[in-house]
Amino acid sequence: MSRLQNDTFLRALLRQPTDYTPVWLMRQAGRYLPEYCETRKRAGSFLQLCKSPAMACEVTLQPLARYDLDAAILFSDILTVPDAMGLGLYFAEGEGPRFERPLRDEWEIRNLAVPDPHAELQYVMDAVAEIRSALDGSVPLIGFSGSPWTLACYMVEGGSSDDYRKVKTLAYSRPDLMHHILGVTADAVVAYLNAQIEAGAQAVMVFDSWGGVLSEAAYREFSLRYLERVNAGLIREREGRRVPSIVFTKGGGLWLERIAAIGYDAVGLDWTMDIGRARQLVGDRVALQGNLDPNILFAPPDVVADEARRVLDSYGPHAGHVFNLGHGISQFTPPDHVEVLVDTVHQHSRLIRQGA
Numbered sequence: 174m175s176r177l178q179n180d181t182f183l184r185a186l187l188r189q190p191t192d193y194t195p196v197w198l199m200r201q202a203g204r205y206l207p208e209y210c211e212t213r214k215r216a217g218s219f220l221q222l223c224k225s226p227a228m229a230c231e232v233t234l235q236p237l238a239r240y241d242l243d244a245a246i247l248f249s250d251i252l253t254v255p256d257a258m259g260l261g262l263y264f265a266e267g268e269g270p271r272f273e274r275p276l277r278d279e280w281e282i283r284n285l286a287v288p289d290p291h292a293e294l295q296y297v298m299d300a301v302a303e304i305r306s307a308l309d310g311s312v313p314l315i316g317f318s319g320s321p322w323t324l325a326c327y328m329v330e331g332g333s334s335d336d337y338r339k340v341k342t343l344a345y346s347r348p349d350l351m352h353h354i355l356g357v358t359a360d361a362v363v364a365y366l367n368a369q370i371e372a373g374a375q376a377v378m379v380f381d382s383w384g385g386v387l388s389e390a391a392y393r394e395f396s397l398r399y400l401e402r403v404n405a406g407l408i409r410e411r412e413g414r415r416v417p418s419i420v421f422t423k424g425g426g427l428w429l430e431r432i433a434a435i436g437y438d439a440v441g442l443d444w445t446m447d448i449g450r451a452r453q454l455v456g457d458r459v460a461l462q463g464n465l466d467p468n469i470l471f472a473p474p475d476v477v478a479d480e481a482r483r484v485l486d487s488y489g490p491h492a493g494h495v496f497n498l499g500h501g502i503s504q505f506t507p508p509d510h511v512e513v514l515v516d517t518v519h520q521h522s523r524l525i526r527q528g529a
């Protein structure tokens with residue numbers, strides 16, 4: 174395998190000095206890019222796109238052809254894991270993800286088993302290997318998974334939810350069953366991420382998109398514990414390098430210090446907390462990834478540049494910052510504004526390091 178030419182992202186995750194602040198964007202491959210929409214049309218559906226390693230590879234590389242990004246992220250979805258557990262994932266047009274067989278009865282929960290990543294999820298591993306080979310050492314490849322709690326939300330609700338009524342009802346009335354789902358899912362996530370690492374992923378990220386809907390006590394019991402268990406099971410080194418791990422609880426700002434203490438190399442931040450204050454709270458115990466409000470990309474380019482500089486200035490000259498959005502990029506984002514953002518991050522972070 175060819176030597177990695179740009180390891181800025183991996184170094185920043187390990188809080189090592191870098192010449193500039195590396196940047197990538199959550200959902201950087203997606204519907205805001207016309208070339209993505211074209212490939213998706215050719216695939217027939219989003220799920221068929223995910224399940225075709227060649228097309229998943231193609232869309233993974235699209236944002237890198239346009240922008241000077243410092244990392245690629247596997248094109249897939251967090252819901253491939255419950256799909257492989259037999260729940261039957263589908264996307265109702267314009268309505269987001271759904272499961273044909275959500276977890277409703279106790280027997281369904283008791284029957285839940287860890288899928289073999291080299292059986293039902295082999296298409297993901299094939300995509301990882303194909304992307305690694307296509308990247309040819311240009312930038313590192315990020316693998317990912319949903320967190321046990323976030324996956325359980327979809328598995329019990331049967332799709333997206335406004336109030337999380339079904340999953341919270343289960344958690345509060347049958348915590349034994351909730352813990353059973355979370356335990357099996359945590360083991361599934363560990364096996365899935367380790368298979369991605371073995372297939373070539375050079376860093377991994379766990380998306381806890383719905384951790385922030387819990388109370389602090391419930392977050393600790395139903396999400397944080399399992400995030401910790403996932404990290405403890407990960408392969409730490411591969412190809413002679415550490416494989417850094419990132420955890421992202423959307424809405425987790427209030428619990429930042431606890432999240433920083435569970436062993437991940439980096440913590441993702443949504444846009445609500447000032448990143449300089451976050452850095453004061455965690456010191457140099459973890460790297461931070463974030464945290465521009467994705468909606469800033471709708472403002473004129475000079476505002477985008479100002480707001481990017483504000484995030485960089487607030488973090489300051491310390492090592493350990495990976496620039497990103499505070500959540501996934503919107504499908505309505507003007508692609509030109511993304512270029513302004515990426516270039517501003519690189520230019521301004523070089524100036525900060527020169528003490529300007």
Ligand SMILES: Cc1c2[nH]c(c1CCC(=O)O)Cc1[nH]c(c(CCC(=O)O)c1C)Cc1[nH]c(c(CCC(=O)O)c1C)Cc1[nH]c(c(C)c1CCC(=O)O)C2
Binds near residue numbers: 247251252317382501
């Ligand atoms: C909650 C969640 C999901 N998926 C994911 C999360 C966690 C991150 C978050 O909080 O946003 C993670 C995800 N989904 C996707 C990626 C790809 C990698 C990347 O570029 O970051 C990643 C990392 C592609 C996708 N996943 C999805 C799309 C849009 C599908 C399409 O092309 O129609 C993409 C590009 C579909 C998806 N998948 C999911 C939803 C709710 C939706 C519908 C969203 C929508 O319609 O805007 C579940």
